[in-house]
Amino acid sequence: MSDFPDLNINTDLARQILTGFIRSEITRMGFTRAVINLSGGLDSALSLYLAAEALGPKNVLALRLPYKTSSPDSLEHAQMVIDDTGVQSLTLEITPMVDPLIAAFPDMPNLRKGNIMARMRMIVLYDQTAAFNGLAVGTGNKTEILLGYSTLYGDSACAINPIGDLYKTQARQLSRAVGVPSAIIDKPPSADLWIGQTDEGELGYTYAEVDRLLFLLVDERYTPEECIEAGFAAGFVNGVVERIRRNQFKRVLPPIAKLSNRTIGYDFLYLRDWGT
Amino acid sequence: MKLKIALAQISTRLGNVQLNLEKHLAYLGEAHSKGADLVVFPELSLTGYGLQDLTPAVACRPNADDPLFRPLLAASQQLDLVVGFVEEDVRNRFFISSAYLSRGQVLHVHRKVYLPTYGMFDEGRFFAWGDSVRAFDTRFGRMGMLICEDFWHASPSYLLWLDGADVMLFMSSSPSRGLGTAAQLGSARWVNHILRAYASQYTSFVLHTNRVGFEDGLNFWGGATVYDPNGDLLGEGPALEEALTLVNIDLNQLHRTRARLPLLRDERTALVQRELNRILSDSSNSSGR
Numbered sequence: 001m002s003d004f005p006d007l008n009i010n011t012d013l014a015r016q017i018l019t020g021f022i023r024s025e026i027t028r029m030g031f032t033r034a035v036i037n038l039s040g041g042l043d044s045a046l047s048l049y050l051a052a053e054a055l056g057p058k059n060v061l062a063l064r065l066p067y068k069t070s071s072p073d074s075l076e077h078a079q080m081v082i083d084d085t086g087v088q089s090l091t092l093e094i095t096p097m098v099d100p101l102i103a104a105f106p107d108m109p110n111l112r113k114g115n116i117m118a119r120m121r122m123i124v125l126y127d128q129t130a131a132f133n134g135l136a137v138g139t140g141n142k143t144e145i146l147l148g149y150s151t152l153y154g155d156s157a158c159a160i161n162p163i164g165d166l167y168k169t170q171a172r173q174l175s176r177a178v179g180v181p182s183a184i185i186d187k188p189p190s191a192d193l194w195i196g197q198t199d200e201g202e203l204g205y206t207y208a209e210v211d212r213l214l215f216l217l218v219d220e221r222y223t224p225e226e227c228i229e230a231g232f233a234a235g236f237v238n239g240v241v242e243r244i245r246r247n248q249f250k251r252v253l254p255p256i257a258k259l260s261n262r263t264i265g266y267d268f269l270y271l272r273d274w275g276t
Numbered sequence: 277m278k279l280k281i282a283l284a285q286i287s288t289r290l291g292n293v294q295l296n297l298e299k300h301l302a303y304l305g306e307a308h309s310k311g312a313d314l315v316v317f318p319e320l321s322l323t324g325y326g327l328q329d330l331t332p333a334v335a336c337r338p339n340a341d342d343p344l345f346r347p348l349l350a351a352s353q354q355l356d357l358v359v360g361f362v363e364e365d366v367r368n369r370f371f372i373s374s375a376y377l378s379r380g381q382v383l384h385v386h387r388k389v390y391l392p393t394y395g396m397f398d399e400g401r402f403f404a405w406g407d408s409v410r411a412f413d414t415r416f417g418r419m420g421m422l423i424c425e426d427f428w429h430a431s432p433s434y435l436l437w438l439d440g441a442d443v444m445l446f447m448s449s450s451p452s453r454g455l456g457t458a459a460q461l462g463s464a465r466w467v468n469h470i471l472r473a474y475a476s477q478y479t480s481f482v483l484h485t486n487r488v489g490f491e492d493g494l495n496f497w498g499g500a501t502v503y504d505p506n507g508d509l510l511g512e513g514p515a516l517e518e519a520l521t522l523v524n525i526d527l528n529q530l531h532r533t534r535a536r537l538p539l540l541r542d543e544r545t546a547l548v549q550r551e552l553n554r555i556l557s558d559s560s561n562s563s564g565r
Contacts, residue, residue: 024490
């Protein structure tokens with residue numbers, strides 16, 4: 001498999017557009033500030049650097065929300081980002097909020113526990129947006145949105161998402177350009193919901209591989225057959241195609257059953273930026 | 277004749293025509309103070325682009341009775357201007373239109389004839405299709421206007437050329453897309469390829485104003501440009517930022533370029549008509565129709 005296609009981007013242009021997007025979409029809603037859940041990983045670090053540049057570091061609040069099993073590296077890496085950008089920060093352990101629910105179901109599998117942690121972080125994030133008078137800036141990249149590799153109403157919840165049209169490898173390239181520390185860029189991506197979890201271990205393929213496939217399927221509109229002809233294994237292609245389809249529900253608002261002549265979502269159509 | 281063009285690549289408030297009008301008047305004042313003869317605002321400059329169900333609420337009619345057009349017509353006593361708006365016709369159809377105002381009069385209105393309704397675009401759902409492409413006379417010579425998708429197609433600019441337009445005014449709300457490794461976005465690169473090609477092939481002036489700013493996740497790339505009849509870039513606005521870009525053009529360049537390169541003189545319009553009639557009447561061949 002060659003490196004085709006080339007996913008590299010002009011990072012100056014991306015940075016200019018994405019900081020402009022954050023500034024525009026937050027200020028036109030009547031806010032000047034942003035709150036971001038900082039996991040210690042690359043995506044949230046990138047969103048934070050962009051938000052700090054767009055709004056000024058004093059207008060950005062970074063939250064560190066560890067659970068008792070979270071890797072100490074995650075906390076430390078998040079602190080490096082906070083120190084480097086000069087944003088405001090708050091650290092709050094979610095263990096006492098999460099554990100009572102987990103304790104009620106002794107046989108709870110990791111997936112449910114992970115979802116509870118992700119949703120508890122969302123609750124703290126949205127509470128802090130009210131306390132800090134800011135908007136929640138999202139940290140999901142295009143790869144994880146397409147693969148549905150996120151918790152609905154958990155880590156995917158946000159007011160605006162500056163990095164959702166960047167594949168993971170592109171987010172990594174832009175992270176280098178904006179100055180995210182190399183310790184964060186170079187470590188294996190992980191949701192850090194349980195010990196030893198890594199994205200690539202869980203997904204079963206590397207981001208470098210799947211990003212090239214997604215780029216052909218989505219951006220270049222290749223058919224699955226054409227992707228196989230281009231050199232991707234058939235099982236890999238079909239698995240990814242099915243995964244994209246199965247996770248469409250995470251990418252749309254819940255459908256409303258139509259009864260009237262004018263129904264929200266179908267024929268009541270306004271941009272979010274209506275009037276601003 | 278020399279002419280100072282001002283390309284006003286503004287950002288707009290979505291559906292707030294009053295604030296957008298105030299911005300137009302401020303830019304017109306600035307352009308006038310800098311000696312501009314003609315100011316060109318982008319597509320839908322009075323309303324914003326992603327209107328959807330706001331379309332009927334922001335529609336107007338371009339005449340002196342209209343509260344939006346009255347101050348613009350007054351401003352046109354000092355300098356000519358092109359403004360973009362939603363036009364409602366007498367039968368209550370809504371068009372994406374641009375009006376050329378001069379000396380208190382509406383000289384010409386162009387209704388967008390190609391409404392992109394594919395991919396990220398949904399214009400055909402909310403707007404009626406314009407039905408004519410006409411050049412018109414101004415105090416600076418004969419001009420023509422096209423709106424965004426109109427000039428992505430080859431035929432409208434060709435019609436303007438044959439109808440006598442020596443200055444083509446193109447207005448856009450073109451969203452940024454196609455980020456790669458190049459310093460210019462794919463959409464900007466594509467548009468400027470064809471603008472340069474039109475200027476060269478029609479040996480005419482081509483002016484383009486594209487808006488900037490954000491609407492939800494979309495952003496508009498700006499980068500207004502002026503090409504002369506040789507296809508040379510005379511001036512360019514910045515990417516992604518609001519700007520009033522002033523460019524001097526010398527209409528005598530038409531004389532010099534066309535003396536060297538008589539493409540207009542040699543254009544075989546009767547042949548075009550004959551072949552077009554044959555192609556369109558050939559019921560056995562449905563390609564390209």
